[in-house]
Amino acid sequence: MKYIKKKLTIDRVTIQNIAKKFDTPAYCYSYNQLKKNIDNFKKSFKSFSPLICFAIKSNTNVNLIKEISKFGLGADVVSLGELMKALKAGIKPNKIVFSGVGKTSEEISFAINKKILLINAESKSEILEIERIAKKNKKSVDVGIRFNPNVDAKTLSQISTGKKENKFGIGEKDFLELTKYIKKSKNLNLKCLSVHIGSQILDVKPYENMLQALNKIIKKANYSFEYIDLGGGMGIDYKNDKKMLNLKNYSKNIKRFLKNHNSKIIFEPGRSIVGNIGTLISRVTYIKEGHNKNFIILDVAMNDLMRPALYNSKHRIMPATKIGKKVKKTYEFVGPICESTDKFLTINNFQKLFEKDLIVICDVGAYGMSLSSNYNVRPKPIEILIKNSKIKVINKRQKLTDIV
Amino acid sequence: MKYIKKKLTIDRVTIQNIAKKFDTPAYCYSYNQLKKNIDNFKKSFKSFSPLICFAIKSNTNVNLIKEISKFGLGADVVSLGELMKALKAGIKPNKIVFSGVGKTSEEISFAINKKILLINAESKSEILEIERIAKKNKKSVDVGIRFNPNVDAKTLSQISTGKKENKFGIGEKDFLELTKYIKKSKNLNLKCLSVHIGSQILDVKPYENMLQALNKIIKKANYSFEYIDLGGGMGIDYKNDKKMLNLKNYSKNIKRFLKNHNSKIIFEPGRSIVGNIGTLISRVTYIKEGHNKNFIILDVAMNDLMRPALYNSKHRIMPATKIGKKVKKTYEFVGPICESTDKFLTINNFQKLFEKDLIVICDVGAYGMSLSSNYNVRPKPIEILIKNSKIKVINKRQKLTDIV
Numbered sequence: 014m015k016y017i018k019k020k021l022t023i024d025r026v027t028i029q030n031i032a033k034k035f036d037t038p039a040y041c042y043s044y045n046q047l048k049k050n051i052d053n054f055k056k057s058f059k060s061f062s063p064l065i066c067f068a069i070k071s072n073t074n075v076n077l078i079k080e081i082s083k084f085g086l087g088a089d090v091v092s093l094g095e096l097m098k099a100l101k102a103g104i105k106p107n108k109i110v111f112s113g114v115g116k117t118s119e120e121i122s123f124a125i126n127k128k129i130l131l132i133n134a135e136s137k138s139e140i141l142e143i144e145r146i147a148k149k150n151k152k153s154v155d156v157g158i159r160f161n162p163n164v165d166a167k168t169l170s171q172i173s174t175g176k177k178e179n180k181f182g183i184g185e186k187d188f189l190e191l192t193k194y195i196k197k198s199k200n201l202n203l204k205c206l207s208v209h210i211g212s213q214i215l216d217v218k219p220y221e222n223m224l225q226a227l228n229k230i231i232k233k234a235n236y237s238f239e240y241i242d243l244g245g246g247m248g249i250d251y252k253n254d255k256k257m258l259n260l261k262n263y264s265k266n267i268k269r270f271l272k273n274h275n276s277k278i279i280f281e282p283g284r285s286i287v288g289n290i291g292t293l294i295s296r297v298t299y300i301k302e303g304h305n306k307n308f309i310i311l312d313v314a315m316n317d318l319m320r321p322a323l324y325n326s327k328h329r330i331m332p333a334t335k336i337g338k339k340v341k342k343t344y345e346f347v348g349p350i351c352e353s354t355d356k357f358l359t360i361n362n363f364q365k366l367f368e369k370d371l372i373v374i375c376d377v378g379a380y381g382m383s384l385s386s387n388y389n390v391r392p393k394p395i396e397i398l399i400k401n402s403k404i405k406v407i408n409k410r411q412k413l414t415d416i417v
Numbered sequence: 418m419k420y421i422k423k424k425l426t427i428d429r430v431t432i433q434n435i436a437k438k439f440d441t442p443a444y445c446y447s448y449n450q451l452k453k454n455i456d457n458f459k460k461s462f463k464s465f466s467p468l469i470c471f472a473i474k475s476n477t478n479v480n481l482i483k484e485i486s487k488f489g490l491g492a493d494v495v496s497l498g499e500l501m502k503a504l505k506a507g508i509k510p511n512k513i514v515f516s517g518v519g520k521t522s523e524e525i526s527f528a529i530n531k532k533i534l535l536i537n538a539e540s541k542s543e544i545l546e547i548e549r550i551a552k553k554n555k556k557s558v559d560v561g562i563r564f565n566p567n568v569d570a571k572t573l574s575q576i577s578t579g580k581k582e583n584k585f586g587i588g589e590k591d592f593l594e595l596t597k598y599i600k601k602s603k604n605l606n607l608k609c610l611s612v613h614i615g616s617q618i619l620d621v622k623p624y625e626n627m628l629q630a631l632n633k634i635i636k637k638a639n640y641s642f643e644y645i646d647l648g649g650g651m652g653i654d655y656k657n658d659k660k661m662l663n664l665k666n667y668s669k670n671i672k673r674f675l676k677n678h679n680s681k682i683i684f685e686p687g688r689s690i691v692g693n694i695g696t697l698i699s700r701v702t703y704i705k706e707g708h709n710k711n712f713i714i715l716d717v718a719m720n721d722l723m724r725p726a727l728y729n730s731k732h733r734i735m736p737a738t739k740i741g742k743k744v745k746k747t748y749e750f751v752g753p754i755c756e757s758t759d760k761f762l763t764i765n766n767f768q769k770l771f772e773k774d775l776i777v778i779c780d781v782g783a784y785g786m787s788l789s790s791n792y793n794v795r796p797k798p799i800e801i802l803i804k805n806s807k808i809k810v811i812n813k814r815q816k817l818t819d820i821v
Contacts, residue, residue, distance in 0.1 A: 101821060
């Protein structure tokens with residue numbers, strides 16, 4: 014995204030042009046940025062060529078997943094629906110990993126039949142259920158165990174997943190017992206040790222602690238895992254202040270770790286692949302003078318983008334057309350929904366805005382559309398991909414008649 | 418809801434029976450409880466016979482709204498979609514009030530054409546837009562102005578709406594100016610003063626303050642409003658500790674207020690009409706022994722019921738079958754979604770649970786299904802109404818094929 018002659022553009026297509034053709038609100042993804050992210054991710058870890066499984070939950074648009082699949086990425090799925098989407102997007106089963114604490118019998122059966130790469134189990138009960146279904150179907154199933162390393166990811170409590178008070182993974186004692194159990198099973202092959210400590214991690218230190226914890230547990234288990242699945246969680250630069258996870262630094266740590274382990278690394282990145290490829294285009298419906306701030310009432314709402322209401326996330330906002338004039342008054346960007354949580358950002362020194370102006374909300378490619386809903390009976394936005402300066406609709410705007 | 422021979426029932430239908438027939442998760446509403454709530458609401462305020470406009474946003478199921486409509490209630494809508502739903506459910510336009518801070522031109526035009534009772538405007542810009550459209554269509558439109566009384570509802574900050582830092586309503590100075598403006602307009606009729614200070618209010622005191630603020634502003638405006646729309650916000654007994662808003666007490670306050678004002682009262686209740694009529698039936702997928710608690714992993718998730726993740730709301734959980742045995746260990750009820758926010762309740766002294774057991778999450782009739790999403794590509798639950806001990810499907814379970 015950059016301004017060309019004061020007009021904000023995505024790969025030379027102006028926001029104005031998109032809004033004129035497709036109305037607002039509209040999710041808009043940049044193929045160029047997607048390519049950059051994937052190239053950068055691959056390059057950062059090229060010394061050990063990991064299997065990169067895109068975390069479908071971050072963006073479930075099948076057409077976008079198709080593009081991601083063409084770069085050779087696999088998929089990390091957490092439900093039957095996500096597994097079906099990954100397959101529909103052309104991702105081969107041998108590149109699909111199934112994560113999640115509550116896989117149902119139906120989901121496990123489907124995954125076994127499709128012969129996906131790994132089912133990463135999160136509890137003893139789940140292992141027993143996979144074994145039961147494998148036995149019934151006379152199959153031998155490749156599984157992983159998700160280890161809970163009790164590491165603090167130093168991220169938001171809502172998206173921290175690697176501490177012992179979280180529901181995820183299995184603590185040391187149970188992990189070792191379960192390893193022994195699976196080794197003896199005729200219907201389960203223990204292939205993978207998996208771990209995932211949280212989301213939007215900006216510092217490499219928690220990952221270092223995680224690798225140390227893995228070293229210890231592998232030693233104690235005395236087992237050579239074919240795969241080590243390190244999950245995702247790599248943080249991106251939401252604030253535009255260049256603070257993001259140093260992938261190369263993380264890579265060095267993993268390389269060191271691999272000196273003692275002959276395993277293939279799996280990653281499950283979502284946000285770091287698609288987070289900054291997406292913008293949400295919106296039009297100012299009204300400007301309302303408040304007590305000590307002006308409310309910029311947008312046509313986009315919390316149903317379209319839930320992260321600010323759910324995690325108090327701050328997404329940068331940019332005007333579609335740059336004018337020189339700044340305002341002294343504080344601007345509070347809000348949506349039309351009847352809740353105080355339907356609020357995006359409070360900001361000083363923004364440029365002067367007028368009703369009907371276009372703005373974009375930045376970095377909404379991950380957990381944007383995938384968390385959207387029809388709250389207040391609002392239809393879901395259109396999704397657009399800009400590829401080689403061409404506009405491609407990859408998901409039509411929902412019709413009111415479909416939801417009334 | 419009560420236990421009959423240790424089986425939890427809704428109007429004599431057992432939870433087991435519903436789950437067996439329709440699978441889980443399932444939203445289940447009690448017609449009896451709905452009737453009780455509406456009767457109680459009407460009775461509490463009968464001395465001044467208000468127009469009760471059900472807040473559609475709390476539950477957007479058309480079949481349920483049809484039942485509510487049969488009791489003579491109107492609708493409070495906040496979007497074109499909600500207005501269409503209200504009309505589809507058979508609510509007459511002259512009982513429909515349109516609220517919300519960001520009504521688009523399309524929404525205003527539709528509302529004017531349908532001749533709804535009132536468009537309650539929330540800003541000067543909106544009033545100008547309504548006037549512009551009315552003029553263009555050579556119409557005269559009945560409007561209200563939402564006043565922001567700067568009253569603290571003493572509820573959650575996320576659902577407080579009546580303070581001056583909130584986006585809602587219009588402060589005193591602007592209110593008085595706008596009143597003058599509308600009085601002179603040829604295309605607008607100023608019919609209503611509206612106000613809404615927040616949600617889940619348990620104490621009558623904030624309402625008393627609100628009425629005092631209304632008294633003052635009406636005096637200053639020197640105008641006789643045909644309608645006074647007091648909004649909703651009446652809190653319900655989520656904790657089951659008998660703490661809920663005393664409607665009769667509130668009623669007395671309003672009666673006193675009406676001695677000085679010859680106006681018809683409008684209410685916009687949502688939660689107090691449908692909150693406690695809904696339960697969400699779920700099955701235990703796995704029980705996982707954690708460090709100092711057991712995780713009860715359910716087949717229902719934050720996509721089905723967002724309130725705990727969004728507002729940290731606590732909804733009571735009850736077993737479908739009562740057994741005597743209590744456990745000493747803490748139970749943490751969580752969903753299968755890969756987020757730490759996907760958590761419903763942490764509780765001590767619950768009865769001993771086993772995998773495949775059924776439980777119900779209580780009081781989910783308001784802002785349950787209406788806030789649901791397809792996050793993690795999970796289909797939305799079925800919705801069922803129990804009326805006269807008969808089970809009626811009022812919204813089918815979403816199919817995976819519809820969302821993949």
